[in-house]
Amino acid sequence: MSVRPKIHKYKTLRNAVVRLRDDLRDAANGGVDFVLLYAYNGTGKTRLSMEFKDAGKRKKGISRDTLYFNAFTEDLFNWDNDLENDTERTLDINSASKFFAGFRELALEEKIFAYLERYATFNFKINYDTWKIAFSKVVVNPKFRPGSDEPETITQNNIKISRGEENIFIWCIYLAICELVLDGAEAYNWVKYLYIDDPISSLDDNNAIAVGSDLAKLLRRCAGKVKTVISSHHSLFFNVMCNELKKTAHTSYFIFGTHNNGYSLQATTDTPFFHHVAMLSELKKASDTGRLYANHFNVLRGILEKTSSFFGFEAFSSCIHGIEDEILFSRALNLLSHSDYSLFDPKELTEDNKQLFKNILQGFLSRYAFDLPEIHP
Incomplete structure (x- = not known):
């Protein structure tokens, strides 16, 4: 046991x-x-x-x-897109934050780039007088032709990087600061x-x-x-x-x-915990208590989508293939998982739809023997 x-x-x-x-x-x-x-x-x-x-x-x-990395960390940076000239685009640093206590003195560029080059192909330069970061990238020169005087690649300066690239850049700054913590830098001896x-x-x-x-x-x-x-x-x-x-x-x-x-x-x-199992446990509890809302169909549809991908099925409906009323269940999930509902003012399902939900969930769980955790014992 x-x-x-x-x-x-x-x-x-x-x-x-x-x-x-x-x-x-x-x-x-x-x-x-x-x-x-x-x-x-x-x-x-x-x-x-x-x-x-x-x-x-x-x-x-x-x-x-505590030295933290979260949504507030990302808010310490904001873009100046140079709306007037559209040329000098920079990422500005809120230098008042203690997060940047050792930036100017410790010159982090080398540590940051050691991480950044693993994930991205752009470069950067920090101006410590203005606390602005400019980005550049080496790209193929569209004017290059074999035998011509044009270089094969050119550098684009002051580029706007994507949101994903921005996040990974800020993450690399955090990792570089963590290196300073481990190296015993006085500016971060409070961590x-x-x-x-x-x-x-x-x-x-x-x-x-x-x-x-x-x-x-x-x-x-x-x-x-x-x-x-x-x-x-x-x-x-x-x-x-x-x-x-x-x-x-x-x-x-x-x-x-x-x-x-x-x-x-x-x-x-010691076993990594898969959140879809916890979500199934929540759905089972909601089904057992009868407290079912419109968004529960959306959650169940998401779990079936992940299960179908895991098994290589072409469609989520394959997860309930062979179950009695599978065609009805598939249509119901398609329809009810796309219905309008508010997360802030959830509407309880009708008794008919509650029973439909219970039947679909029970059919799915009878086919796949998940060991559901007792989040609410």
Whole structure:
């Protein structure tokens, strides 16, 4: 008989932070170096990271102890697109932030580029007088012809990079600062914790794996020096981190939160936790209690889409092929998963549609024997 992982329930995110900081206590007292958190969007990951940061500020005699990467970090940069001339496009730095405490003195370009060249093909230059970053890229010269005097490549200056490229650039800045923390730079000697929230929000799967592997390599150097929390809604990235850090002292949780019922942290043991299994558990609970809303059809459709991709099926309806009333179920999912509904004012399903949902879910679960976690025991 398998033993279910323990579930910790908290009324507020501040209470959950106490749990995380306790997990990261000294190794001599049973603490770990890393905490990995999985939660889908809207749970409160960014708010949790800020609560963790604020907890450090509340310690007596300490002004701060956490170097974080989250949505607020990305807001420290903003574009000046030179709307008047459309030529001098730069990414401006909010130099007032303590995040950039060691930038001017420590000249981070070399460290940043060591990471950036793994993920991107553009270059950059930081102007420390104006706190502006200009980007450039080497491209094929359209005027080049064999035997001509034109060079084969040219450099485009002051280019506008994509949102994904911007995110990866800011991420590389963070990694470079982490290097300074590990090197003992005085400007960052206050850092006792790293808190990293969704560093790959705009990356494809290939880069998500590369970022996860590179981050794990850096974090292994942090062991015994700096404690780290990593949270993500990206299941592939989360699984990569679990696998990369499985031989180190760490804990991992699935975070579940509701609007009025607090938050739950369920330990995921050594096995990477797949969020679609947790979502199925939520659907089963909603089905059993009869509290079903229009958005539940959309969630179920998403799970069937992922399952069909995993098995190589051409359509999600193949997941319920052979089940009685499969044609009705397929049409219902097509129709009801695209119906209008509000996340902020959810409408409860009619009794007929509730029964239809229950039949589809039961048919799917009877065909695929998922071991559903007891998020709400």
